[in-house]
Amino acid sequence: xxxxxxxxxxxxxxxxxxxxxxxxxxxxxxxxxxxxxxxxxxxxxxxxxxxxxxxxxxxxxxxxxxxxxxxxxxxxxxxxxxxxxxxxxxxxxxxxxxxxxxxxxxxxxxxxxxxxxxxxxxxxxxxxxxxxxxxxxxxxxxxxxxxxxxxxxxxxxxxxxxxxxxxxxxxxxxxxxxxxxxxxxxxxxxxxxxxxxxxxxxxxxxxxxxxxxxxxxxxxxxxxxxxxxxxxxxxxxxxxxxxxxxxxxxxxxxxxxxxxxxxxxxxxxxxxxxxxxxxxxxxxxxxxxxxxxxxxxxxxxxxxxxxxxxxxxxxxxxxxxxxxxxxxxxxxxxxxxxxxxxxxxxxxxxxxxxxxxxxxxxxxxxxxxxxxxxxxxxxxxxxxxxxxxxxxxxxxxxxxxxxxxxxxxxxxxxxxxxxxxx
Amino acid sequence: xxxxxxxxxxxxxxxxxxxxxxxxxxxxxxxxxxxxxxxxxxxxxxxxxxxxxxxxxxxxxxxxxxxxxxxxxxxxxxxxxxxxxxxxxxxxxxxxxxxxxxxxxxxxxxxxxxxxxxxxxxxxxxxxxxxxxxxxxxxxxxxxxxxxxxxxxxxxxxxxxxxxxxxxxxxxxxxxxxxxxxxxxxxxxxxxxxxxxxxxxxxxxxxxxxxxxxxxxxxxxxxxxxxxxxxxxxxxxxxxxxxxxxxxxxxx
Numbered sequence: 001x002x003x004x005x006x007x008x009x010x011x012x013x014x015x016x017x018x019x020x021x022x023x024x025x026x027x028x029x030x031x032x033x034x035x036x037x038x039x040x041x042x043x044x045x046x047x048x049x050x051x052x053x054x055x056x057x058x059x060x061x062x063x064x065x066x067x068x069x070x071x072x073x074x075x076x077x078x079x080x081x082x083x084x085x086x087x088x089x090x091x092x093x094x095x096x097x098x099x100x101x102x103x104x105x106x107x108x109x110x111x112x113x114x115x116x117x118x119x120x121x122x123x124x125x126x127x128x129x130x131x132x133x134x135x136x137x138x139x140x141x142x143x144x145x146x147x148x149x150x151x152x153x154x155x156x157x158x159x160x161x162x163x164x165x166x167x168x169x170x171x172x173x174x175x176x177x178x179x180x181x182x183x184x185x186x187x188x189x190x191x192x193x194x195x196x197x198x199x200x201x202x203x204x205x206x207x208x209x210x211x212x213x214x215x216x217x218x219x220x221x222x223x224x225x226x227x228x229x230x231x232x233x234x235x236x237x238x239x240x241x242x243x244x245x246x247x248x249x250x251x252x253x254x255x256x257x258x259x260x261x262x263x264x265x266x267x268x269x270x271x272x273x274x275x276x277x278x279x280x281x282x283x284x285x286x287x288x289x290x291x292x293x294x295x296x297x298x299x300x301x302x303x304x305x306x307x308x309x310x311x312x313x314x315x316x317x318x319x320x321x322x323x324x325x326x327x328x329x330x331x332x333x334x335x336x337x338x339x340x341x342x343x344x345x346x347x348x349x350x351x352x353x354x355x356x357x358x359x360x361x362x363x364x365x366x367x368x369x370x371x372x373x374x375x376x377x378x379x380x381x382x383x384x385x386x387x388x389x390x391x392x393x394x395x396x397x398x399x400x401x402x403x404x405x406x407x408x409x410x411x412x413x414x415x416x417x418x419x420x421x422x
Numbered sequence: 423x424x425x426x427x428x429x430x431x432x433x434x435x436x437x438x439x440x441x442x443x444x445x446x447x448x449x450x451x452x453x454x455x456x457x458x459x460x461x462x463x464x465x466x467x468x469x470x471x472x473x474x475x476x477x478x479x480x481x482x483x484x485x486x487x488x489x490x491x492x493x494x495x496x497x498x499x500x501x502x503x504x505x506x507x508x509x510x511x512x513x514x515x516x517x518x519x520x521x522x523x524x525x526x527x528x529x530x531x532x533x534x535x536x537x538x539x540x541x542x543x544x545x546x547x548x549x550x551x552x553x554x555x556x557x558x559x560x561x562x563x564x565x566x567x568x569x570x571x572x573x574x575x576x577x578x579x580x581x582x583x584x585x586x587x588x589x590x591x592x593x594x595x596x597x598x599x600x601x602x603x604x605x606x607x608x609x610x611x612x613x614x615x616x617x618x619x620x621x622x623x624x625x626x627x628x629x630x631x632x633x634x635x636x637x638x639x640x641x642x643x644x645x646x647x648x649x650x651x652x653x654x655x656x657x658x659x660x661x662x663x664x665x666x667x668x669x670x671x672x673x674x
Contacts, residue, residue: 024673028502028503059673064671091669093666093667095661097666098666106526107525107526112525131524133525204514246530248532253532292538350476350643352476385499385500421500
């Protein structure tokens with residue numbers, strides 16, 4: 001008995017020496033309290049925000065356990081502070097490529113911020129005006145990426161369907177969105193999503209071709225019923241074929257991305273319902289041009305659009321083309337058919353001061369002003385890891401009450417924040 | 423008249439000999455025994471005109487005379503996790519890309535962005551790139567003695583294919599070990615732009631640079647780079663210089 005105990009103890013020690021003691025650990029993150037004020041009356045916007053983000057990684061050999069945790073709170077209700085596990089996944093780096101499994105935020109596409117081909121994760125609309133992965137919600141998924149010379153092939157499988165997080169019943173969000181009743185939601189039969197992306201580099205030209213099968217990220221009314229409420233909502237099926245590339249032309253960089261979507265109402269009609277048939281094909285595209293000026297000002301412009309190629313449907317009082325809202329793709333293009341943006345950023349004082357400006361014009365109607373969104377951001381590092389942030393978001397619409405930017409006008413705000421990086 | 427002719431011939435010949443010697447010297451420097459690969463930690467202290475300082479640290483691995491390089495940013499905290507990969511090619515543009523964890527994306531950057539400063543320091547991407555022997559013209563200007571060290575003074579003139587941001591570079595080369603101890607960089611208007619000084623230590627029988635001081639004389643800014651934890655010839659594999667490794671915490 002003693003011998004077996006000793007054997008177990010020795011085994012544990014060997015195991016610890018070879019695993020736990022050899023484990024690497026790294027962390028990084030930020031504490032970022034911020035306030036958003038409405039410039040019209042100086043009132044505080046009472047919406048949730050992430051006061052802290054922490055990335056924790058544990059690694060051993062070619063394996064990494066990666067996690068991203070956020071602390072989300074509201075100034076009006078600090079007791080309701082929540083811990084969000086935004087990502088937790090195992091990342092393996094074999095010689096042939098990468099393998100990931102867990103709750104993951106993925107990223108596809110060569111363009112910045114607006115990516116028609118990147119529909120792998122839903123968006124959190126509370127953070128829609130943030131950058132990068134801050135806007136996304138992790139999905140339970142797995143991916144495998146294989147390098148073959150100048151080529152890389154990545155396959156992704158998502159085990160569950162996740163929808164966008166919308167600001168339901170929020171007084172300080174200008175567009176009123178009521179949470180649909182659970183009884184009115186149609187269930188997805190096979191909520192699996194999957195995709196493949198092939199990246200290739202040839203003669204200083206990077207391109208990728210992708211395919212993704214998924215469901216809408218926001219619910220749509222899909223059938224009329226005799227109950228109350230008198231309709232059912234669901235998530236339509238989408239198949240996407242994407243193409244994106246990067247090309248360097250002298251001092252310019254071109255990044256383009258396009259995605260062709262096939263959207264169908266795949267639900268079976270029940271005996272007591274009248275189904276809104278939908279069979280829509282549409283194209284979303286982003287053309288991005290970058291230029292670094294000799295005085296180190298980086299200029300970026302993006303032209304983006306949404307074009308409905310065909311829209312066949314039944315059960316609607318009007319042409320489906322006029323009322324169709326994409327359920328995936330670039331969030332901004334769900335509301336506006338065409339937009340052009342201009343951005344510039346510059347650093348001063350050894351990168352301590354960053355100034356950034358971004359203007360997005362709604363150009364749905366070329367001949368009439370349809371509104372714009374202007375963002376001015378600044379950040380200054382006053383100590384090694386401390387940063388003060390000041391930004392202003394100004395949204396201007398027009399006389400059309402249905403214009404997305406007119407609806408969002410009241411979301412214009414001044415934001416003040418302090419950030420500590422660690 | 424005869425003396426004038428002789429002096430002219432001597433002058434022409436000496437210029438020719440020195441020009442040849444310049445190339446020969448550049449070849450000798452290029453052929454100097456170098457480690458196959460190296461790993462190190464680097465601390466950069468940036469000082470601006472008013473004396474305000476900030477420091478940054480990186481972990482880097484190089485191979486094939488710096489033609490392959492991977493760098494992980496360790497501090498300041500805001501840059502932690504960002505990583506940079508560079509692979510130089512002979513017959514096509516160099517591959518340069520950044521891993522941006524905030525976007526979870528690998529961003530290809532133009533190799534013609536060579537003039538951009540690396541991490542806000544006074545070192546540009548070009549300064550970190552190995553000079554290809556055939557992309558420069560060389561002139562041996564003179565010989566000097568500085569602090570009891572005998573030096574060659576070599577002028578490096580970039581050819582158009584080098585796509586350099588400099589009009590020329592003057593190098594001071596230690597005669598004893600052929601290490602470059604000082605360089606002056608001149609901008610396209612032939613005005614002095616930067617001055618670099620380098621200190622070396624003998625590690626594993628190689629003259630290894632362990633300290634750089636780069637000063638931008640036009641804006642009064644300078645960067646001191648200290649290299650520590652140097653490991654040489656550790657048989658770094660080629661597959662380390664893959665984009666996927668940018669995403670990993672450095673552990674090599």
